[in-house]
Amino acid sequence: MKPKTPSGLPVSREEIRPIYPVHGLPASQELALKTRPAHGLHVLITGGAGFIGSNLAEYHLHKGDKVHVVDDLSTGALSNVEAFLSHPHFRFSQADILVWDDLNKAVTWADRIYHMAAVVGVHKVLAEPIHCLSTNIAGCERVLRAASANGWKPQIVIPSTAEVYGEAHTSGGALPSEAVDFTGFREDAELVVGSTAIKRWNYPVSKITNEAMGLSYGQAFGMEVLVARLFNSVGPRQTGRYGMVLPRFVKQAVAGEPITVYGDGTQTRSFCDVRDTVALLDALASELGNAGEIINVGNNREISIHALARLVKELAQSASPIAFVPYRVAYGEGNVETYRRKPDLTKLLAHTAYRHQWTLEATVQDLIERERANMEDARLVAWRPDDARVFQECMVS
Ligand code: UDP
Numbered sequence: 034m035k036p037k038t039p040s041g042l043p044v045s046r047e048e049i050r051p052i053y054p055v056h057g058l059p060a061s062q063e064l065a066l067k068t069r070p071a072h073g074l075h076v077l078i079t080g081g082a083g084f085i086g087s088n089l090a091e092y093h094l095h096k097g098d099k100v101h102v103v104d105d106l107s108t109g110a111l112s113n114v115e116a117f118l119s120h121p122h123f124r125f126s127q128a129d130i131l132v133w134d135d136l137n138k139a140v141t142w143a144d145r146i147y148h149m150a151a152v153v154g155v156h157k158v159l160a161e162p163i164h165c166l167s168t169n170i171a172g173c174e175r176v177l178r179a180a181s182a183n184g185w186k187p188q189i190v191i192p193s194t195a196e197v198y199g200e201a202h203t204s205g206g207a208l209p210s211e212a213v214d215f216t217g218f219r220e221d222a223e224l225v226v227g228s229t230a231i232k233r234w235n236y237p238v239s240k241i242t243n244e245a246m247g248l249s250y251g252q253a254f255g256m257e258v259l260v261a262r263l264f265n266s267v268g269p270r271q272t273g274r275y276g277m278v279l280p281r282f283v284k285q286a287v288a289g290e291p292i293t294v295y296g297d298g299t300q301t302r303s304f305c306d307v308r309d310t311v312a313l314l315d316a317l318a319s320e321l322g323n324a325g326e327i328i329n330v331g332n333n334r335e336i337s338i339h340a341l342a343r344l345v346k347e348l349a350q351s352a353s354p355i356a357f358v359p360y361r362v363a364y365g366e367g368n369v370e371t372y373r374r375k376p377d378l379t380k381l382l383a384h385t386a387y388r389h390q391w392t393l394e395a396t397v398q399d400l401i402e403r404e405r406a407n408m409e410d411a412r413l414v415a416w417r418p419d420d421a422r423v424f425q426e427c428m429v430s
Pocket residue numbers: 155265276277278279281282293294295296300302338370371374
């Protein structure tokens with residue numbers, strides 16, 4: 034009988050290449066012989082049932098690679114990977130990365146690891162500050178340690194975040210000046226985060242630690258480690274539950290509810306479609322020369338949050354009012370707002386030939402259509418017998 038996940042869904046088939054032995058040699062010699070294939074890469078994605086992780090899984094399956102996702106489903110959702118469970122090249126393990134028994138086997142199997150397992154999202158980070166630090170720091174080290182422990186060294190992509198740019202352009206640091214032409218955060222900038230007494234900084238502190246750890250393990254053990262500083266990815270499967278702005282605006286606009294702009298809406302962000310994000314990560318990791326680099330990954334088109342609300346409202350042809358909510362009401366105490374967040378992409382564009390395929394308008398339009406389809410599905414599922422009778426009567430008349 035196939036094993037079941039707690040939700041009763043079958044775990045995918047074990048048709049991924051058996052781990053070892055491959056050539057019938059002792060494991061230590063097998064590892065020495067192992068080489069990274071050009072096609073049919075073995076991809077391990079920790080946190081692969083989350084937003085970016087599940088898009089990475091989809092991307093690599095589509096490319097013909099084999100994908101193993103491990104996720105404890107704390108912020109990720111089984112529904113994000115449900116469509117892949119029956120794929121012969123997909124495997125899912127529900128486990129906490131801090132205690133996962135099969136980690137050593139999985140990293141030995143992997144040609145590439147995307148370590149996406151992390152506590153993210155402003156609301157979640159403020160609500161669970163210790164969980165954020167322990168999962169993000171100890172989880173990352175556990176993966177690096179396992180990967181460094183034997184002869185075969187998989188590539189490792191460590192996702193970092195624009196949040197590491199810290200206090201620059203925040204309400205706690207230097208405020209933006211309209212007169213200053215902001216070309217974006219550069220990878221070689223000094224990183225200055227705020228006081229550790231403010232919970233909000235736990236997230237960038239954890240990610241700066243991940244960066245330093247990843248690069249140090251890479252140097253010490255001769256591993257290919259790439260640090261990607263991700264800037265506001267948006268797209269399918271992103272949930273607004275933990276505060277992310279675009280899925281919230283789309284849901285509100287489609288439902289005809291007020292679109293909640295925090296602050297006065299003049300703060301800006303630069304949004305990158307997740308389908309570009311994952312293609313960029315793959316393109317960067319595929320270039321051997323990028324190992325040991327820290328590279329911004331995102332899109333550099335800047336838009337104010339008020340303008341984003343107007344764009345969503347317009348494309349959804351929604352009658353929703355735009356409501357301004359004070360930051361204090363939105364986040365409570367302990368938050369520090371970043372007024373401008375834009376990547377300098379000079380390094381990214383020099384390190385890969387991939388170019389963005391998605392405009393913000395196309396992404397927003399796509400998300401509106403998906404939200405409408407979801408609402409329609411939910412409406413059908415919510416049918417009661419009474420509804421069926423009404424429907425029959427409609428058909429008759
Ligand atoms: N935001 C907003 N309304 C919401 C959720 C978020 O105006 O319902 C704002 C938030 O204050 C921030 C921006 O949108 O200025 C982006 O928020 P998000 O949490 O998506 O990303 P981050 O702040 O981490 O860049």
